[in-house]
Amino acid sequence: MKDxxxxxxxxxxxxxxxxxxxxxxxxxxxxRAMYDDVVRxxxxxxxxxxIKKLDxxxxxxxxxxNGGPNDNNGRD
Amino acid sequence: MPLTESLRNDxxxxxxxxxxxxxxxxxxxxxxxxxxxxxxxxxxxNIDSFQPGSNxxxxxxxxxxxxFRSDYRKRRRExxxxxxxxxxxxxxxxxxxxxxxxxxxRGALDKLPxxxxxxxxxxxxxxxxxxxxxxxxxxxxxxxxSRVNRARSKLAALLYVDGxxxxxxxxxxxxxxxxxxx
Numbered sequence: 001m002k003d004x005x006x007x008x009x010x011x012x013x014x015x016x017x018x019x020x021x022x023x024x025x026x027x028x029x030x031x032r033a034m035y036d037d038v039v040r041x042x043x044x045x046x047x048x049x050x051i052k053k054l055d056x057x058x059x060x061x062x063x064x065x066n067g068g069p070n071d072n073n074g075r076d
Numbered sequence: 077m078p079l080t081e082s083l084r085n086d087x088x089x090x091x092x093x094x095x096x097x098x099x100x101x102x103x104x105x106x107x108x109x110x111x112x113x114x115x116x117x118x119x120x121x122n123i124d125s126f127q128p129g130s131n132x133x134x135x136x137x138x139x140x141x142x143x144f145r146s147d148y149r150k151r152r153r154e155x156x157x158x159x160x161x162x163x164x165x166x167x168x169x170x171x172x173x174x175x176x177x178x179x180x181x182r183g184a185l186d187k188l189p190x191x192x193x194x195x196x197x198x199x200x201x202x203x204x205x206x207x208x209x210x211x212x213x214x215x216x217x218x219x220x221x222s223r224v225n226r227a228r229s230k231l232a233a234l235l236y237v238d239g240x241x242x243x244x245x246x247x248x249x250x251x252x253x254x255x256x257x258x
Contacts, residue, residue, distance in 0.1 A: 051120070
């Protein structure tokens with residue numbers, strides 16, 4: 001993080017590919033913010049149940065009516 | 077290998093980042109979850125081909141990425157209206173400024189060629205090494221590096237025309253960057 005700070009302070013020096021370090025770190029920051037927001041949502045029940053079900057002998061994902069327009073999931 | 081308890085837990089643990097990857101690629105939350113579901117089913121059906129000790133997240137990401145690509149070809153047109161949907165997946169509603177900035181970023185990301193977008197997400201957000209990203213995308217490490225560089229340059233051109241000139245108004249990010257060091 002210290003690293004980012006020092007990069008930001010010399011933002012007028014273009015880095016690799018003509019990008020200033022400040023812009024590079026800004027892009028990285030926005031990208032991770034977008035991504036981590038979803039990661040923090042954890043595992044939706046839908047998927048936890050799916051994986052649990054598959055572990056049970058005889059359990060198949062098809063019999064729980066997952067409600068999505070999924071065509072022939074895992075049929076083969 | 078067989079589906080052991082620990083492998084099942086590892087797969088579960090990978091779900092949050094699989095979703096993040098799927099949403100980043102597709103821009104559409106519903107579609108992303110369908111992709112994740114299909115990925116999990118396919119992974120579990122082919123679990124015998126997973127090499128114990130190898131990189132499970134990379135294996136799962138490879139499946140998802142390939143599914144997305146084959147799906148994308150079929151549904152190219154529907155992708156265009158995806159933008160608005162993404163905001164609904166956010167847990168916390170960002171402030172209006174941050175929200176505008178976010179939409180702008182999302183829009184720019186969607187304008188990147190798919191090769192560049194996926195490379196940037198894998199390396200810049202998922203945290204894969206260039207080597208892992210190359211194996212997920214089935215290309216050379218040097219190719220991934222150049223895609224990531226081109227993606228960054230293109231985003232910068234789309235978002236911050238003329239570099240630092242456009243920087244003034246945005247204090248949020250500046251505060252975050254400046255504040256994180258103490």
